[in-house]
Amino acid sequence: xxxxxxxxxxxxxxxxxxxxxxxxxxxxxxxxxxxxxxxxxxxxxxxxxxxxxxxxxxxxxxxxxxxxxxxxxxxxxxxxxxxxxxxxxxxxxxxxxxxxxxxxxxxxxxxxxxxxxxxxxxxxxxxxxxxxxxxxxxxxxxxxxxxxxxxxxxxxxxxxxxxxxxxxxxxxxxxxxxxxxxxxxxxxxxxxxxxxxxxxxxxxxxxxxxx
Amino acid sequence: xxxxxxxxxxxxxxxxxxxxxxxxxxxxxxxxxxxxxxxxxxxxxxxxxxxxxxxxxxxxxxxxxxxxxxxxxxxxxxxxxxxxxxxxxxxxxxxxxxxxxxxxxxxxxxxxxxxxxxxxxxxxxxxxxxxxxxxxxxxxxxxxxxxxxxxxxxxxxxxx
Numbered sequence: 001x002x003x004x005x006x007x008x009x010x011x012x013x014x015x016x017x018x019x020x021x022x023x024x025x026x027x028x029x030x031x032x033x034x035x036x037x038x039x040x041x042x043x044x045x046x047x048x049x050x051x052x053x054x055x056x057x058x059x060x061x062x063x064x065x066x067x068x069x070x071x072x073x074x075x076x077x078x079x080x081x082x083x084x085x086x087x088x089x090x091x092x093x094x095x096x097x098x099x100x101x102x103x104x105x106x107x108x109x110x111x112x113x114x115x116x117x118x119x120x121x122x123x124x125x126x127x128x129x130x131x132x133x134x135x136x137x138x139x140x141x142x143x144x145x146x147x148x149x150x151x152x153x154x155x156x157x158x159x160x161x162x163x164x165x166x167x168x169x170x171x172x173x174x175x176x177x178x179x180x181x182x183x184x185x186x187x188x189x190x191x192x193x194x195x196x197x198x199x200x201x202x203x204x205x206x207x208x209x210x211x
Numbered sequence: 212x213x214x215x216x217x218x219x220x221x222x223x224x225x226x227x228x229x230x231x232x233x234x235x236x237x238x239x240x241x242x243x244x245x246x247x248x249x250x251x252x253x254x255x256x257x258x259x260x261x262x263x264x265x266x267x268x269x270x271x272x273x274x275x276x277x278x279x280x281x282x283x284x285x286x287x288x289x290x291x292x293x294x295x296x297x298x299x300x301x302x303x304x305x306x307x308x309x310x311x312x313x314x315x316x317x318x319x320x321x322x323x324x325x326x327x328x329x330x331x332x333x334x335x336x337x338x339x340x341x342x343x344x345x346x347x348x349x350x351x352x353x354x355x356x357x358x359x360x361x362x363x364x365x366x367x368x369x370x371x
Contacts, residue, residue, distance in 0.1 A: 007214070045340045047367055053347065054363035061356035 048078050056087065064095050082112040090120060098124055115144050119151055126154065131162050149175050153185060156192075165196035183209045238269045246277065254281040265294075272302055279311070288319045306332060313345065322353035340366060 055070035071088035075081060085104050092101035102124040105117060113121065122137035138155040142148065152175055159168035172189040179185060186209050193202035245260035261278035265271060279294030295312040299305060313328035329346035336342060347362035364370065 045344050045366075050344065050347075050363055050366045053344075053351070054360060054367065057347075057351045057356055057359045057363060060351065061360065063360075 048074055048081075051077075052081070052084055055084070059087070059091050064091050067091050068095070082108045086113065086117040089117065093120055093124070098127060102128070115141055119148075122151075123154065126158050131158055134158060135162075147178075149178055153188075157188065160192045160195065163195075165192055168192050169196065238264060238267065242270060242274065249277060249281055249284075252284075254284040257281045258285065265297075272298065272305070272308075275301075276308065276311075279315075283315065283318075288315055291315050292319065304335075306335065310342070310345075313349070317345075317349055317352070322349045325349040326353060326355070 051070055051074045055067050055074060058064075058067035058070060068088060068091055071084060071091070074084055075088070078084070085108050089101040089104035092098075092104060102121065105113070105121045105124070108117070110118075118137050119141045122134045122141060125131070125134035125137065135158075138151065138158070142152055142155065145151070152171055156168050156171035156175065159165075159171060169189070169192055172185065172192060175185050176182070176189060186205055190202045190205035190209070193199075193205060241260050242264055245257040245264070248254070248257035248260070258278065258281045261274050261281060265274045265278055275294050275298040279291045279298065282288075282291035282294060292312065292315045295308055295315060298308045299312055302308060309328055309332055313325040313332070316322070316325035316328065326346060326349035329342055329349055333339065333342045333346055343362055343366050347359045347366065350356075350359035350362060
């Protein structure tokens with residue numbers, strides 16, 4: 001088959017162009033490539049997750065009532081979210097809605113309570129004078145965080161109100177071992193010594209606070 | 212000889228030439244070796260190779276991306292940011308690279324800068340939930356709570 005000189009020239013030029021440029025193609029294409037695939041449309045982010053973050057952010061912004069409202073909506077949809085329930089309880093506590101806070105915490109499996117939530121629950125029971133409920137919570141918490149002297153003091157006070165004087169005094173001694181110069185704690189300790197009829201020891205402790 | 216045959220032959224030849232070039236060219240060999248290091252988790256060995264290739268301008272986009280990712284895996288967020296910043300300077304409309312850069316700023320704790328990038332990305336892709344969530348999180352993390360709340364409500368389709 002005969003070809004015109006023009007056809008042959010086109011074929012030769014085409015061949016030359018392809019052979020010459022092929023190793024450079026990758027670089028050229030790299031520049032010419034579009035901007036890459038669009039970012040995922042975000043279907044993997046469910047509404048409940050956005051609502052949870054909204055509830056948290058409202059809490060950070062101190063818009064507590066709105067935050068609780070969002071937590072309630074979230075928990076209606078996902079009642080299994082114990083962590084969200086605990087967060088809501090903390091905000092309710094901040095709003096001085098102790099009964100609601102306690103109710104929220106009581107609906108959470110104890111094993112899922114973080115130390116802060118367990119302490120909050122213990123404090124709420126203490127405020128409600130449900131000392132027998134608070135007792136194991138304080139004990140567990142202090143096993144996990146033995147250096148929290150503020151929580152230990154609340155526990156020691158509660159034990160003294162329960163007339164568990166020896167147990168209370170033991171807790172006071174632990175606090176005073178760490179904070180021997182704390183006058184207020186020592187006076188409370190002296191008071192419990194008096195209640196347990198150890199008047200001489202109480203007097204000695206009180207004298208130490210007057211030095 | 213028919214013209215279609217010649218064209219097919221030339222195309223095949225072009226592919227063969229490209230393939231051969233990639234298997235013989237030193238930069239390509241280095242690139243593949245570094246990529247293998249990256250896949251094997253040996254990012255510290257991949258970094259100097261990718262760095263050298265990026266400086267030579269070899270496959271800049273992929274090399275810089277892989278360099279940045281290697282630095283990130285090594286925990287060197289500052290250098291990872293440098294690599295991705297260079298990448299988005301060269302390819303400003305590369306959205307995944309911009310998104311990655313914002314994530315790195317978030318990781319570094321510079322949430323305000325991350326929020327700026329997410330905001331720009333969201334303008335290019337309005338309604339993209341991934342970007343909206345990232346923006347809301349960055350705003351919340353940088354203490355701009357009201358703006359974050361506005362974003363979260365927009366994601367949920369609620370009135371701000």
